[in-house]
Amino acid sequence: VDRLGEWSQLPKRFLRDDVVADAAAHVLHRHAPDLLLVHFLCADSFQHLHGPRSPEAYWALEYVDHCVSRVLAALPSGALERDTAVLVVSDHGFLSSEREIRVNVRLRQLGLLKIDAEGRIVESRARFVTNHGAGYVYVLDPADRPSLVHDLQSELAGLEGVTGVWGVADYAGLGLPVPDVNPMVGELVLEAAEGYAFGDEARGDDHVGPPRYRGNHGHRPTHPDNGAFFLAAGAGVRRGAELGAIMSRDVAPTVAHLLSVKLGDVEGTLRADALA
Template identity: 30%
Template sequence: MIPRIVPALLMAALPAGAEPAGRVVIVSIDGLQPSHYLGGAAARAPVLQKLASEGARVGGLETVFPGATVPAHASLVTGVRPARHGIAFDFVWDPRFQRTGPYSHGSDIRARALWQAVRERGGTTAALFWPATADAPIDWLLPAVESMPAPPAALRRYATKGLLDALAATAGDATPETLDSPSRRDAYAAKAASAILLERKPHLLLVRLGQLGAAMREHGRSHEAVSAAAAWVDEALGVVVQGIADAGLAAETTVVVAGSHGFVDYDKLCAPNAVLRAAGLIAGDRPSSAWLVVAHTCGAAAAVFVDAASPMSAAEVEQAFRKEAMFQGSPVYRILSREELDGLGAMPGAAFGLEAEPGWSFTDDLRAKTPFLLRVGRTKGAYGHRPTRPGMDAGLLLRGRGVKAGGILAQARLVDVAPTVARLMGLSMPGTEGRVLAELLAE
């Protein structure tokens, strides 16, 4: 049996009947594109296609900036952009370089998340491999640990006590091989979701499936491996959807399937810190608390931080980057002013930002002697671009309780998902930057 964790004190403080109205299962699919359910690739994604035909769909879901896994998933559950929720990159930016690695903890999110709103109403929550959830107040939790040192040990450390053992009979063991492989991790997550739905019936379940995004990162957008990954993820999604039915929850559950960001093909790397090295602003080959200026990258995005003690002003540093912005007559990146970053709700504290042009992505490499590292050798997929960059749109589908069958919306934003889910569950989510997608909901 899966362990029961009851927020007893919270429950005692709420009036009878105060539980959330209905249940919601949010499945995040890294790399989900509208084409996967609007045509073309949908032929290899029958579950997505069926959900789209029976429910409501969006022609394009605008991501945040940087369009990257952890910032985007935090926006999905808070309804605010990175500058508000505090996770501005995939990997931690710490000016003193005392903390490194990915943003992985729920305490990193400084905005109110859906799981808090659900628990405040006396509901229960579960999350499987959702980014930035370690130590979050979630009843049944298996956090995303693939970027942590020793993932199996980290998973056991942060998972709900007893949950891994309880899931072993139905989902199998969370072995190193399972956690290292996106496809095996997705299969495990889908089976675990079904077991939790059957035995615990949470009001809110968050599941992240990563195989499609992993294939796009490794091979670019159009490789055969991406089509195969779409079929694999679609099968895992089908397991979750069937799990809702098997648990007898279909009539009271809304399924939300959302992408977090898109990808843009690249075959060349730029090392922005090499520009700073050439200007004499970086010494050594590893980060140091004695930095004066540093570029912190996130895929095809980079934030340039200028310390007050820097011998060069922010404007002078920006000019150094302008001088290196072209390679063989073509642009490598564009510079984003502080004003532009504020408009994007991005990169707090940075003097300015960089966005790689198509064909390029960034590396943090401090050892690079030249900004232009033509070493990729084949096409890969870059994340992190601005939301308006072609290819960065994600997909969004809703089906089930409270959804307008046949509802179609040309465009929505990632930050619209949380307030829409809150409306479906009768929750209060004040202060979000998104809106309720009323066009997709039943009257």
């Protein structure tokens, strides 16, 4: 356990997953919880490092399958038929990355941010923060914010690999809050085209370069390979049901129903078609 910090690094997360599987099995034996949440990481990290559908990614998926089987083996005999349901979910799929878009390089060239000798941003009127497939531009100069937002929306739309730039007026259609509601949200949101992802790099002269990661996520869910995974089995679950595409936000209300817990007014809907 004292090495979990080291094992949280991308190449070593399979070691962390091994500890998590052991810990989950221990919790089931020792505490018999009403709800147990277990998070395995290496399928994500290996697809970042080596790309989706790479040999390493397929190995990681098999490894996570093995970790899940160890957790299931810790359940009491007959639990899945009697009183236990198991849901296996992911929060995203993966797209391959051949090129990295460096928005902060362009912002530096426009005189909107400064970096030190090691490439760290030390001063900025605007800066970009990546979520790989998408990211926010934060305009930090309140006096000149409206004009900067207007100018940057057209300027950044012209960068190679940028497939969309949206302002605050467009956020509702994207399912995003606005900065007045959530101060963590930027003034512009950008999306990368397939084959591209965003990086944080602010050094150099090139707006596009080799990727840091071979696989990424964060694009809109309209990309088929960005779809997540959902599987449910056990007590209270309808056997053999095929749901088609569902929303990730539907998972929590469905789990709450299985636990006989009322969530109140939440996003997402109960997937009654998944239940017995």
